[in-house]
Amino acid sequence: MTQGEALVVLxxxxxxxxxxxxxSGKTHAINEFVAWLRASGIEPSITAATGIAATHVGGMTLHSWSGIGIAESLSPADVDRIASKEHIARRIGKAKVLIIEEISMLSAATFEMVDAVCREVRRVDTPFGGLVVVLVGDFFQLPPVSRARELSFAYESATWREFHLLTCYLTEQFRQDDSAFLEVLSAIRSGTVEALHHESLAAREVARDTVPADMPKLFSHNADVDMINAAELAKLAGKSRTFRMTTKGKDTLVEGLKRGCLSPELLELKEGAAVMFTKNSPQAKFVNGTLGAVAGWGSDGMPVVQTxxxxRIATEPMEWQFEEQGKVKASVAQIPLRLAYAMTVHKSQGMSMDAAVMDLSKAFEYGQGYVALSRVRRLSGVYLTGLNARALEVHPEVLEKDKTFRAASEAATDAFAQMPQAEIATMQKKFVKAMGGAWFDGKVSRTKKGRAKTGVGLPGRLAETLQAVRDGKTLKSVAKERGLAVSTIVxxxxxxxxxxxxxxxxxxxxVPTNVLDEIHEVLAGATDDKLAPIFHALGGRYSFEAIRLTRLARDR
Incomplete structure (x- = not known):
C-alpha cells in the first residue's frame, strides 16, 4: 500500500x-493525517510506547496519557481509582482520535490495561471506549520491554482481536536506495539470510582501531555508550563548553520530555567534537541524524557545526514540545546536538543516518541488529566491528504474523480501490462531522467579480493561518505564533x-524567489509529484515544506 492509499483509509x-x-514513510503518513485532522478542526491525542518516540512525535507516553504509569497489572479497583482522577478522566473523555506510535514496544498486558481505563472513563464497552484508534509501528523492530520472562505482543491481546483493525502495510521505500543493501535487509526481515548476505555484511567488517573517529557508533548496551562518549571528548584539547537545557511547563511533563529528548540536559562540547543533530531543521539545514563536528563558536557563543x-551551520536552541488539545503544555529547549561517538540501538530507532559504526557482537534482542542496520541509508555507510547470530534474527512469531498483516493490507487496498470515490468521500465526511470537525466539499463562495470570498465558512484554524500569512509573516513565525508545526501550516x-x-x-x-526557481526546475523535470525524489534531487538543501509550497505556487 502506498502512503496516499493509506491516507485515504485513515x-x-x-x-x-x-x-x-x-x-517506508510511516511517520510521514501519520504527520500528514494529523495535519489533515487539525485542518479539519479535530485535535488528535498523540502518544507512543516509549519516551523517545513520544518526544519525536510531540506527544506523551501512552502510560502517562492513560494514567497507568509503570503498572504491570491492574485490578478492577485500580482501574476505578485511575478513572476517577479528574485530569485523566477529562483527557480521555475529551479524546476523539488516539494515535499510538511504536506499538511493537507495547505489551499485550499494557495494551489491555489502557483499554480497560478508557472503557471505564468513557462508559462505552467497546475497544478503548469507542475512540478512533490508529496504531503505528513495525513488529520486526524492538519488542516490548518486560520484567517478566514471557513476551507478549499487542496483537496477541483480546482487545486487538476485538478491534477488527484495517491494516495498512506501506510498501514504498524512502530511506534506502541501495539495492544490494535492501536485499540484505529484506532477507533479515523474511528470515532467509543466506551465505551471500553474510558475505555482503562481512565485506563491511572493520577492526576496532581503524573505525572513523567522528562516526556514530551503535551499541546494544548503555554502559558501552557512556564510556566511549566520555573518553572521546576527553581526548580533545581545549576547554569544554556546556549548554544547559531550559524548560517550561508542569514538572511531570517536562521530565517526560527530558527523558525522551536525544539532546542531553547538560550538553558538553569541545571544538572538534563529533556531533549529530537530533532534530529536523524547519529551514532544511539539517535533519535528525545529520553528522558533523564542532568547528568553533559563533559570536553568541553557540556551536558552529561543519557537516x-x-x-557550516550556526546552531541555536530548538524546542521539543508536548501538545494536548492543540495547546503547548510543556517544552524543553536545547541545542539540537548530541555527541556522536556512540549511542544505543534503542535510541537510534526512528533515525536515518548516512553512516554508522556498529558493534552487534552483544545483540541480545530479536530485531536489534535489524533496527541498527536499517538506520543507515546505504551498505557503504555500514561499519561492523562485531556481529553475532542473534543480530540477524527476527522474532519467529512475528515472521509468521507478518504474512497475515500483508494479506490484510492487500485486502484493504483492493476493497478501497473498488469503492466509488463518492462513497469514500461520504465516509470521510461522516467521520469528520462525527468528530465535530469542519468538512470541505470543494464548493467555493464567490463575489460578483468571481473572486473567492475570504473567511466564508472557514473554521478558526484555517482562517487564522490565512490571515497570518496574508499579514506577510514568515512560515516559521506563523507556526510559532499558532503553536503548530511548520508542516501543519503548509x-x-x-x-x-x-x-x-x-x-x-x-x-x-x-519561499525566496531563487529557491522557488530552483525547486520549480526540478519539479518540471519530475515524472510525478512525490516529495522524496524531489528532496533528494535537490541534495536535501530545501525542506519538504518549501517543495510543497513551490508545488502549490505552480498549481495556482
Whole structure:
C-alpha cells in the first residue's frame, strides 16, 4: 500500500494498524493525517510506547496519557481509582482520535490495561471506549520491554482481536536506495539470510582501531555508550563548553520530555567534537541524524557545526514540545546536538543516518541488529566491528504474523480501490462531522467579480493561518505564533487552495524567489509529484515544506 492509499483509509475514521519496513514513510503518513485532522478542526491525542518516540512525535507516553504509569497489572479497583482522577478522566473523555506510535514496544498486558481505563472513563464497552484508534509501528523492530520472562505482543491481546483493525502495510521505500543493501535487509526481515548476505555484511567488517573517529557508533548496551562518549571528548584539547537545557511547563511533563529528548540536559562540547543533530531543521539545514563536528563558536557563543558535506551551520536552541488539545503544555529547549561517538540501538530507532559504526557482537534482542542496520541509508555507510547470530534474527512469531498483516493490507487496498470515490468521500465526511470537525466539499463562495470570498465558512484554524500569512509573516513565525508545526501550516494552505480560498499572492513571499526557481526546475523535470525524489534531487538543501509550497505556487 502506498502512503496516499493509506491516507485515504485513515481519513475514513477506521481503526487502523499502520505498518511497514523501516524507511517506508510511516511517520510521514501519520504527520500528514494529523495535519489533515487539525485542518479539519479535530485535535488528535498523540502518544507512543516509549519516551523517545513520544518526544519525536510531540506527544506523551501512552502510560502517562492513560494514567497507568509503570503498572504491570491492574485490578478492577485500580482501574476505578485511575478513572476517577479528574485530569485523566477529562483527557480521555475529551479524546476523539488516539494515535499510538511504536506499538511493537507495547505489551499485550499494557495494551489491555489502557483499554480497560478508557472503557471505564468513557462508559462505552467497546475497544478503548469507542475512540478512533490508529496504531503505528513495525513488529520486526524492538519488542516490548518486560520484567517478566514471557513476551507478549499487542496483537496477541483480546482487545486487538476485538478491534477488527484495517491494516495498512506501506510498501514504498524512502530511506534506502541501495539495492544490494535492501536485499540484505529484506532477507533479515523474511528470515532467509543466506551465505551471500553474510558475505555482503562481512565485506563491511572493520577492526576496532581503524573505525572513523567522528562516526556514530551503535551499541546494544548503555554502559558501552557512556564510556566511549566520555573518553572521546576527553581526548580533545581545549576547554569544554556546556549548554544547559531550559524548560517550561508542569514538572511531570517536562521530565517526560527530558527523558525522551536525544539532546542531553547538560550538553558538553569541545571544538572538534563529533556531533549529530537530533532534530529536523524547519529551514532544511539539517535533519535528525545529520553528522558533523564542532568547528568553533559563533559570536553568541553557540556551536558552529561543519557537516560531512562541508556546510557550516550556526546552531541555536530548538524546542521539543508536548501538545494536548492543540495547546503547548510543556517544552524543553536545547541545542539540537548530541555527541556522536556512540549511542544505543534503542535510541537510534526512528533515525536515518548516512553512516554508522556498529558493534552487534552483544545483540541480545530479536530485531536489534535489524533496527541498527536499517538506520543507515546505504551498505557503504555500514561499519561492523562485531556481529553475532542473534543480530540477524527476527522474532519467529512475528515472521509468521507478518504474512497475515500483508494479506490484510492487500485486502484493504483492493476493497478501497473498488469503492466509488463518492462513497469514500461520504465516509470521510461522516467521520469528520462525527468528530465535530469542519468538512470541505470543494464548493467555493464567490463575489460578483468571481473572486473567492475570504473567511466564508472557514473554521478558526484555517482562517487564522490565512490571515497570518496574508499579514506577510514568515512560515516559521506563523507556526510559532499558532503553536503548530511548520508542516501543519503548509497543510492548512494546501487545504485552503483545494477549496479555492488561497491566491498565489497570499503565500508566495514564504519561499525566496531563487529557491522557488530552483525547486520549480526540478519539479518540471519530475515524472510525478512525490516529495522524496524531489528532496533528494535537490541534495536535501530545501525542506519538504518549501517543495510543497513551490508545488502549490505552480498549481495556482
Amino acid at each position: 481519513k475514513t475514521g477506521a481503526n487502523v494498524f499502520l505498518t511497514g519496513e523501516p524507511g 560531512k558535506d562541508g556546510r 497543510t492548512h494552505l494546501e487545504e485552503l487552495a483545494s477549496i479555492g480560498k488561497l491566491a498565489r499572492a497570499d503565500f508566495i513571499h514564504l
